[in-house]
Amino acid sequence: MKNSAFSLIxxxxxxxxxxxxxxxxxGLLPIAANSAKSVSQETNANNIAESIAGMWQVASNNxxxxxxxxxxxTNLVIQTTPLRTNYFNEFGQATDSNSAALRMEYxxxxxxxxxxxxxxxxxxxxxxxxxxxxxxxxxxxxxK
Numbered sequence: 001m002k003n004s005a006f007s008l009i010x011x012x013x014x015x016x017x018x019x020x021x022x023x024x025x026x027g028l029l030p031i032a033a034n035s036a037k038s039v040s041q042e043t044n045a046n047n048i049a050e051s052i053a054g055m056w057q058v059a060s061n062n063x064x065x066x067x068x069x070x071x072x073x074t075n076l077v078i079q080t081t082p083l084r085t086n087y088f089n090e091f092g093q094a095t096d097s098n099s100a101a102l103r104m105e106y107x108x109x110x111x112x113x114x115x116x117x118x119x120x121x122x123x124x125x126x127x128x129x130x131x132x133x134x135x136x137x138x139x140x141x142x143x144k
Contacts, residue, residue, distance in 0.1 A: 041120075044101070087104070104118055104120050
């Protein structure tokens with residue numbers, strides 16, 4: 001009667017292929033985590049921009065817009081100064097620059113309408129020439 005079994009060489013080759021696959025999968029985990037974090041930050045930027053744009057739409061001229069935790073977002077006024085900056089945490093709440101996940105720079109200009117340009121950057125404290133800096137820009141026009 002013949003016994004059927006795996007030889008030692010077959011087991012070693014199978015373990016080698018398995019280890020190669022596991023190393024490849026583990027190597028992709030940081031890339032997947034960074035992508036998920038970036039998508040989350042972009043979603044936060046979109047939600048914040050839509051929320052602020054909604055507040056600006058219903059605000060009267062020269063009124064102060066504040067977030068839910070009473071951080072001032074902006075005055076809806078014509079700007080001649082450089083961009084203004086606000087910071088937000090990973091939950092989309094306005095915060096200081098030390099605990100920020102997103103940085104928003106914005107400007108408001110006016111002709112016969114208000115034009116609001118918001119640019120979000122993440123990570124918030126990365127220099128503007130950093131290769132890891134992500135950016136998303138939103139432009140809104142309001143009749144006032």
